[in-house]
Amino acid sequence: MQSRVLLDSKQINWKTHFLQWEYMLVLVFIIVNLSFSFLAPGYSDIYNLRDATMTFLDKAFIVLAMVFVIILADIDISVASIVAVSSVTMAYFYSMGVPMSLAILICLAVGTLCGLFNGLLIVKFKELSAVIVTLVTMILYRGIAYVLLEDQAIGGFPEWFSFLGWGYVGPLPFILIVFAVFAVIFALLLHKTTFGRYVYAIGNNPTASRFSGIQVDKIKLIVFTLTGLMAALTALFLTSKMGSTRPNIAMMYELEVIAMVVLGGVSTAGGKGRMIGPIIAIFLVGFLRYGMGLLNVAAQTQLIIIGLLLVIAVSLTNLRWGRA
Numbered sequence: 001m002q003s004r005v006l007l008d009s010k011q012i013n014w015k016t017h018f019l020q021w022e023y024m025l026v027l028v029f030i031i032v033n034l035s036f037s038f039l040a041p042g043y044s045d046i047y048n049l050r051d052a053t054m055t056f057l058d059k060a061f062i063v064l065a066m067v068f069v070i071i072l073a074d075i076d077i078s079v080a081s082i083v084a085v086s087s088v089t090m091a092y093f094y095s096m097g098v099p100m101s102l103a104i105l106i107c108l109a110v111g112t113l114c115g116l117f118n119g120l121l122i123v124k125f126k127e128l129s130a131v132i133v134t135l136v137t138m139i140l141y142r143g144i145a146y147v148l149l150e151d152q153a154i155g156g157f158p159e160w161f162s163f164l165g166w167g168y169v170g171p172l173p174f175i176l177i178v179f180a181v182f183a184v185i186f187a188l189l190l191h192k193t194t195f196g197r198y199v200y201a202i203g204n205n206p207t208a209s210r211f212s213g214i215q216v217d218k219i220k221l222i223v224f225t226l227t228g229l230m231a232a233l234t235a236l237f238l239t240s241k242m243g244s245t246r247p248n249i250a251m252m253y254e255l256e257v258i259a260m261v262v263l264g265g266v267s268t269a270g271g272k273g274r275m276i277g278p279i280i281a282i283f284l285v286g287f288l289r290y291g292m293g294l295l296n297v298a299a300q301t302q303l304i305i306i307g308l309l310l311v312i313a314v315s316l317t318n319l320r321w322g323r324a
Helices: 014-018 021-039 046-056 060-071 079-095 100-124 130-149 159-166 174-191 194-204 206-211 216-242 253-263 276-294 299-323
Strands: none
Touching: 021 276, 046 174, 046 276, 060 079, 060 174, 060 194, 060 216, 060 253, 060 276, 079 100, 079 130, 079 216, 079 253, 100 130, 100 216, 159 174, 159 216, 174 194, 174 276, 194 206, 194 216, 206 216, 253 276, 253 299, 276 299
16 A cells, blocks of 8 residues: 655745746846946946935835736726826915925825726726726826916925935935835735735636625725825825926826836736735836936937837736736
């Protein structure tokens, strides 16, 4: 009689383990940084790299929320317009004499309400895709920003407001610390809570999720509202960095945000992906732009390079999840 051996732990395929998308991103990140350290004088200076994070982390807050949206197999292309209308509304009320602290709360409230409105439309009109709904609201929110300010700019904010975008806490930029806190919160929310498991389930099969008792509409409403809040947070940091605001700020932010999420390995078909990938992609794209800026690469050429990265990422991630 043959004896049977029961394994109390799952065998790990180390080859497959280290060929995960996130490890590949880390490898590309290392290659990019090593390349620029040789090509661009001053690139590898630790203080320059530290300060460079302040130039791209404002949009990173939207990336954290967009991960949830795309795992749901939805998309939100109105986030840049939410940034604009939140920033413009804050500046408008401040110019009317409202204290800056209250204007900041108004900014956060406006962004949250815009995200809630997106969610309500998507939940109410299920026959319309999220891309159509958010395309309409993208135009609506940007239009409201132009109605409030037209082609004018508003600045003259209190000196302490600039601390959000350019301040330090010890040796670290304030924005980097805030982003790290939110990154941990969103990662835990996605991977360690029932809410996160519901998001994955809905992204894989919304119909089966409904029959399983998951409140699909409620989950989507929360995710889109959260995305609006993160866009408003981006508006605060971006306005602080610029020192002023106008209706055309954050143009094309939605494309960069989606590119970072997809580059991070999140499947556009929904239901698959991890938070760590987009976080790595944020710094990869950010330092890539920083290095190309030191080399005086034209802005149009930078867009082409980022676009090629996105095309490759979409192709490889879809192939990867398709095989899985």
